[in-house]
Amino acid sequence: MHWSWFRIVAAITGFSGVVAGFIVNVDRAARQGHGLDEVLANYFSLFTIISTLLAVVTLLVAASWGMRHAGTGREPLGIALALAAVTGPVLLLGLVYNALLRGLPAPVALGDSVGIAMLDSYAAEVLHVVLPIYFLLDLLLAPHRRGLPWWSLAVLVGYPLGWTAYTMVRGERVGNPDGTTAWWYPYPFLDPHGTGGYPSALLYIGAILAGFLAIGTAIIVIGRYRERRAMRHGAPAARGALPV
Template structure:
């Protein structure tokens, strides 16, 4: 599939456009607010970058661009993607697939204040781009088999993000409400889910989802790297180098 790098570039561009569109609206809303906490742009901007969805989309877009550039530079050979790129793709794919799952199971039915969300951007960030990353796992060429320990690598960033979120939450005044706390997602707010025990339940559930999806992504990479088509490509590349 010589066209796949271009599909990666197009998907990454769409995701970045969606992030920029939502950020622009967020800043615009903040500029129109009269309260000091709602119009404090440093807090508004940092909150925006504290959403797991935004972080995952930015990471995935950058990784897909890097992967596309690498593939275009190596389009004349049958070399597998390098290990570092394969690990980044596993992480990006895992986070985006989990983003899609969490949004569509826990957050889709939650009403947001009118005018604070760009509808098409919301769908791209939570549905379209996660689906593309799933397709990338299933069909992108030149997959490299990685050890199962890679699954634990995927858990590092979500754990750090969760700890950062829970520590920061009570240090921030919520721009929209003026509350002396701010959580990016309602299922992380102990006031809404029955205390920190309720939060822990959601965190454990999402951690299980991350590990499960990470296992699926690594397994798929190992399976596709060991497929007859991949083995044939490697054999041809080896025989060409020997000749």
């Protein structure tokens, strides 16, 4: 089976998780009397949702290239960078969710119907378990993966830093849909109005950046190792010098 089909299935699955979460948020907004436009603007500002949508587009583009260039060599640098740039966030989301957040109660889920609760659970599992597992397998097993130059580490952390800057600026300019505060941050540890204020939020941001640097480094090391190994075995996908 051509690996591109795995990428297509993963993209469809990831998108279904985003749709499931969309339905859940629309239902909760209607039941709780929150403004739908505010709720959806917040939903599509979540790191999980943005990262998943970027991952879906990247997987489809990579799959399309793979279908048209089966067995012709390494994937283009642009596709390799895009795959690496979405792999880091997806893997970190999976690690954080399963290590720290799994099993915690969700107060906003009170009053959900059985169907909505199932959709919510489905979205959480797809976005934080299924998709991270797939991206790990893609990193380790997908053919034609290209070894990335070390300067690409700046690209891999650029998106998370951009999202963080956007979130910290936006957080002060939008109110909580439930009307309790004049600000809204998607994750409590980024909220400078909480315990610890800005020093605490900046400490978490620093820890997150360190996590992305570590994961980005691992992604580059694995890609370069796989390409060197392919070159030693004379694989056609490894033609061309390994980038510095």
